[in-house]
Amino acid sequence: MLVRNYHLEVFAPPCNPGAERWCARAALDNDIGDVLPYLNAVIRNAIYNHAARVLTWRMGGHTIAVRPREIAISNLVDKDAAETEMQRVVGLINRTWEHCAEITPSTETRQRLKPMEVYKLLPATNCTVCGQPTCFTFALKLIAGEVELEQCAPLFTEAHRVKRDKLNAMLEAAL
Ligand code: SF4
Incomplete structure (x- = not known):
């Protein structure tokens, strides 16, 4: 298992402190940077910046960003949703890492649709x-x-x- 322990923080978006939506950030105990090219290969709408080591994608109305020591999720209704969505993303990362031998990693940066x-x-x-x-x-x-x-x-x-x-x-x- 790649992502083992994390500390979850849920907070109001800094750019919109009065919003009734929340952001979540998981600080990771270990560096998961090696999985980013594999995630980039399997998440077909992901945008990857290999130099900055950050992968972002949209899923279910959320923007998700993964860095070597951090996972961030936007647009959450409450703290329970933050925990549920974070577990979903952690599950995806761990499954991808378990199957990395079958995946060709990619450092390509896709173009966003206009x-x-x-x-x-x-x-x-x-x-x-x-x-x-x-x-x-x-x-x-x-x-x-x-x-x-x-x-x-x-x-x-x-x-x-x-x-x-x-x-x-x-x-x-x-x-
Ligand atoms: S034509 Fe436009 S408004 Fe009508 S169903 Fe398609 S996308 Fe929706």
């Missing part, structure tokens, strides 16, 4: 069928991993086949 580029490939009717108020909001949430492409039902009609294929290809390349 919201406007995604938006241009949506139907742009703001029909709200997906549950979002606008297509641009949908594009932002799609990039953040908070919605699935299939939730935009109009995109899956024949009229939008070309855009859908381009968007699928863009997501495949980025994820």
